[in-house]
Amino acid sequence: MMDELEKSFYGLHIRLACCEKHGNEFQSFFERFMLMRHGDDFIVVRNYGNIGDRKCDGYLQSEQTVYQCYAPQGLMDQRDTLTKIGEDFTGAKTHWTEMAVWRFVTNQRSLPPDVVRHLNTLDGNEPVISVGVFGYESIRETILFLPRERLIELFGAMPTSQQVQTLTFDDIKPVLDHIQKNKPDPNYPVTAPSLEKLQANGLSYDVEVLLRHGRMKEHLVEQFFNGYPDPDFGEQIAQSYRDYYQVLKSHGSSSDDIFRALQVFTGGSERHVPLREAAILAVMSYFFERCDIFEDAKEAI
Numbered sequence: 001m002m003d004e005l006e007k008s009f010y011g012l013h014i015r016l017a018c019c020e021k022h023g024n025e026f027q028s029f030f031e032r033f034m035l036m037r038h039g040d041d042f043i044v045v046r047n048y049g050n051i052g053d054r055k056c057d058g059y060l061q062s063e064q065t066v067y068q069c070y071a072p073q074g075l076m077d078q079r080d081t082l083t084k085i086g087e088d089f090t091g092a093k094t095h096w097t098e099m100a101v102w103r104f105v106t107n108q109r110s111l112p113p114d115v116v117r118h119l120n121t122l123d124g125n126e127p128v129i130s131v132g133v134f135g136y137e138s139i140r141e142t143i144l145f146l147p148r149e150r151l152i153e154l155f156g157a158m159p160t161s162q163q164v165q166t167l168t169f170d171d172i173k174p175v176l177d178h179i180q181k182n183k184p185d186p187n188y189p190v191t192a193p194s195l196e197k198l199q200a201n202g203l204s205y206d207v208e209v210l211l212r213h214g215r216m217k218e219h220l221v222e223q224f225f226n227g228y229p230d231p232d233f234g235e236q237i238a239q240s241y242r243d244y245y246q247v248l249k250s251h252g253s254s255s256d257d258i259f260r261a262l263q264v265f266t267g268g269s270e271r272h273v274p275l276r277e278a279a280i281l282a283v284m285s286y287f288f289e290r291c292d293i294f295e296d297a298k299e300a301i
Contacts, residue, residue, distance in 0.1 A: 002148060002151075003160050003161050003162075004161070004209055004213075005158075005159060005160060005161045005164065005209060005210070005213045006148075006158045006159070006160055007144065007209075008205070008206040008207075008209035008210055009158035009159070009206075009210065009277070010143070010144060010151050010155060010158060011140065011144070011204075011205075011206040012204070012206045012207060012210070012256065012259075012260065013154075013155040014139060014140050014143050014144070015109075015136070015140075015204065015206070015256060016256070016257070016260050017029060018107040018108075018109070018136050018139060019107070019257065021071065021107060022071045022072060022073040022107060023071060023072075023073070026069060026071035026107050027057055027069045027071070030057070030058070030067070030069055030105055030139075031044045031057075031058060032154070033139075033142060033143050033146070033154060034058060034060075034067075034142070036146055036150045036153070036154075037142050037143075037145060037146060038060060041060060041061050041062050042058060042059070042060050042061075043058065043059045043060075043061065044057075044058055045057055045058060045059055054091070054092075054095035054096065055068060055087075055088045055089075055091030055092040055094075055095060055096075056068065056092060056095070056096060057069045057105070058105075059096075060101075063100065063101055064098055064099055064100035064101060065099075065100070065101035065102070065103060066092045066096050066099045066101070066102050066103070067103050067105050067134060068088045068089075068092065068102070068103070068104060068105060069105040069106075070084055070085075070088075070104065070105065070106050071105075071106060071107035071108075075108075076106075076108055076111065076112055076115070078112035078114055078115060081111075081112065081115050082114060082115060082118055085104060085115070085118060085119065085122075086118075088104075089102055089122060089131070093129070099129060100128065100129060100130065101129065101130045101132075102129055102130070102131050102132075103132055103133065103134040104119060104131075104132070104133050104134065105133075105134040105135075106133065106134070106135050107135075107136070108135060108136070109135070109136045111133065111135075119131055119132065119133060157273070157274050158274060158277060159274040159275065159277045159278035159281070160274070161213055161216075163274050163275060163278050164213055164214070164216055164217060164278045164281065164282070165216065165217075166275070167217050167220060167275070167278055167279055167282055168220075169220065169223075169224055171275050171276070171278070171279040172217075172220060172221060172224055172279045172282060172283060173224070174276075174279075175266060175267065175276070175279045175280055175283050176221075176224070176233070176237055176283060178266070178267070178268045179237055179240050179241070179265065179266055179283075201255045201294045201295055202254075202255045203255045203256060203259065203294075204255075204256050206256075207255075207256055207259050210281055211281075211284070211285050211288055213281065213285075214281035214282050214283075214284060214285025214286075214288075215285050215289070216282075217278075217281075217282035217285075218282065218285055218286045218289065220282060221282055221283055221286040222286065237283075237287065238287060238290070241262070241287050241293050242293070244261075244262065244265050245258065245262070245293050245294070248261050248262070255294065258294070262284060262293065263280060263284065266280045266283055266284055267280040
């Protein structure tokens with residue numbers, strides 16, 4: 001059984017997969033986790049010659065459910081989405097006469113208002129077919145139901161709370177070496193944020209859990225810097241974080257997307273090894289509390 005930290009790591013990966021995957025890549029991701037969840041009960045439907053896929057990307061036999069994927073890059077265009085729903089649903093009704101459920105599968109966390117109204121209207125007008133959305137929350141629920149070994153296949157291994165407790169200086173040092181970059185501005189102030197910083201930045205619950213667990217080993221990072229021969233080493237790391245955070249913020253990235261980018265920045269290419277991920281978390285938590293990674297509550301209001 002997963003502990004809270006593992007679950008939040010996987011929850012963040014699911015969210016980012018929905019944000020980053022679109023088109024055929026998202027459809028392949030959907031097919032993969034549905035096959036893991038349902039086995040042979042779920043049938044992947046492929047285009048076949050000039051008949052296409054009969055407006056069905058996947059079929060769940062036991063529930064007679066037709067799934068149709070639509071994952072555009074960026075935000076949905078309301079007019080295009082309404083057109084696609086109309087064509088796909090009408091085509092599915094024509095070709096899948098046994099259909100009892102039709103699900104509009106999307107990578108979006110929210111939908112335009114007219115799209116929601118249109119789906120509700122279709123559902124209300126159909127006496128025998130249930131019409132609805134299979135979106136982010138359904139994707140998250142389906143994937144987190146999978147056993148740990150399947151989650152590892154999808155996203156790699158993630159640390160547990162127990163593994164965070166086993167961190168040592170030797171685990172943390174390679175992470176700090178990786179992110180040491182530019183010479184810092186010695187006059188740049190480093191202030192601790194308020195306790196409301198997490199909520200002020202609109203970070204998700206998954207990120208809150210990760211940072212809360214990372215704080216368990218903040219003292220280890222602090223002890224490391226206190227005992228390091230170069231007294232400027234910690235400030236060099238802090239400045240690197242500040243610089244990269246400002247770049248990400250200037251691009252208009254969401255808070256969770258910034259957090260994810262900072263994870264990659266912190267850990268480099270050596271990811272998905274649980275102790276490495278735990279060390280990354282401890283380092284990020286330390287600098288989250290002490291320098292300008294995200295906004296302090298007073299500034300964010």
